Amino acid sequence: MGSSPITLREWQAMKASEWDLLAKWYDLMCPRDQDLSFYRALAEEQKDPILELGCGTGRVACEMATAGYQVVGIDVSGGQLDHARLRQSRLDPAVRCRLEFRQLSATDFSIQVRFRLIIACFSTVFEIGGADARIAAYKRCREHMQPDGVLALDNSFQGAGAEASWGN
DSSP: OOOOOOOHHHHHHHHHHHHHHHTTTHHHHSOOOTTHHHHHHHHHHHOSOEEEETOTTSHHHHHHHHTTOOEEEEESOHHHHHHHHHHHHTSOHHHHTTEEEEEOOTTTOOOSOOEEEEEEOTTGGGTSOSHHHHHHHHHHHHHTEEEEEEEEEOOOOOSTTOOOOTTO
């Protein structure tokens, strides 16, 4: 007898648990800043508000808020969001008020804002689930995007240590 495939909810719960366990060490395990100028350039073109899918510890969301943009970051991992909120708490109060973190899934979020820029950094789309889950996330993005908005997806993981070239 074969096992039945897991549901999207089960997948999301499993991934949230994994990311919760990694939250404390994530920024040390995956240090990076080479992509920030790329996201700043997109934000300069598109302006705000900005939505970050899978915002994790808030590395990019906090950078965008520091640059002057209104940002909402969503993630399924409460542990990652705890670290994002800690990072947020260390920012100037004028920056903190431009930044909001919510525990939501990229596949079924509902926010009463339409965004000019939606970003999914560091191969986030591959953590969402299979093709059906990614399609659901893309549909949610389309529903939450302003007519002239942009969806930027990062596929920086190319296997065997290869890293994307930013801006190409």
